[in-house]
Amino acid sequence: MYLTVKNVTKRYGTFTALDDVSISIEQGEFVCLLGPSGCGKTTLLRLIAGLTDIDEGEVLLEDEILSDVPARDRGFGIVFQSYSLFPSMTVAENIGYGLKIRNAPAAQINARVAELLEIVKLPHLADKLPGQLSGGQQQRIALARAIAVDPRVLLLDEPLSALDAKVRSSLRDEIRQLQRTLQIPTLMVTHDQEEALALADKIICMNHGVVVQAGTPEDLYYRPATRFVADFMGVSNLISTDLIRREMPALLSQRPDAPDAQFDACIRPEKIQINADPKGSATIRSAGFLGNLTRYKLDSVFGEMMVEAHGPQRLKEGQTVALQISPSDCTWVVNDGYEVPE
């Protein structure tokens, strides 16, 4: 383990923002902290950065306990959501700032700034002020400034969320490429599951101040542990054991041996096949063509279901269809009482 957060609890008055949270980041790993608004992601990032005090537990970098190390001495690079560049400094001065306060010689600073401007593909902007740059350009410069001092860990707090969709996805790919090249252990906060799936080696999914599940993007998508994770990580059909037992008992073959109320089935929309069949158990309520696939909403013996099929719309609204689901495409998730929002 490179960076470790051990049993950390953080309270604001009587409110517990983080409850006994433990996470780790390996050398070179890209980790995403993912969860809904208010679940404690930013608080956790700020604790690691040293910007917020810890009530219980500790943060370690290798074997060094960081609790008493001030933020500026931790050697971490940080990029925030809002462009936090110094407005009266040029781009080059912003990038070189960290080296300058460490009293690096001017020639070394200039060389490093030029190198970083090439890395973030903005060499022509060296003499501009932040106010003259687009949002995407400002975040690139913020990133360059954060990595200028060879940080031991890179902390990113929703760095893409203020950008429009196109810029966001291109900068997302660049951040990933940069991180792969430089191998800086990185922790990024996001509430966007697609961003986490695309970027992370490991996703740490949080809710209400606790870590609900940590694993690879594939783990979280295909093997969610709870109803909450299943719903948060994309569209899923969540069906009670009771209903499966009544309507399609063959699906129970891989279910853990536990009381009915403890586990529900999670079936991803792309895992369900539908075929026109007048004797089928479901009806197409609506269909939406999304370019590469068609998303159907069905009324079925399992209630409302979402099904996705490659290509254009083949089935009409109102048509009766048979559902084909394989037991291996049924993931059994802990029923944590989470209700999917309407």
Ligand SMILES: Nc1ncnc2c1ncn2[C@@H]1O[C@H](COP(=O)(O)OP(=O)(O)OP(=O)(O)O)[C@@H](O)[C@H]1O
């Ligand atoms: N300084 C503070 N004083 C009191 N409560 C706080 C403070 N900072 C955060 N909180 C509360 O702690 C909880 C977690 O906040 P945090 O900012 O970590 O959530 P988050 O998951 O990052 O959410 P978001 O995505 O909206 O930023 C929230 O309920 C928030 O209201």
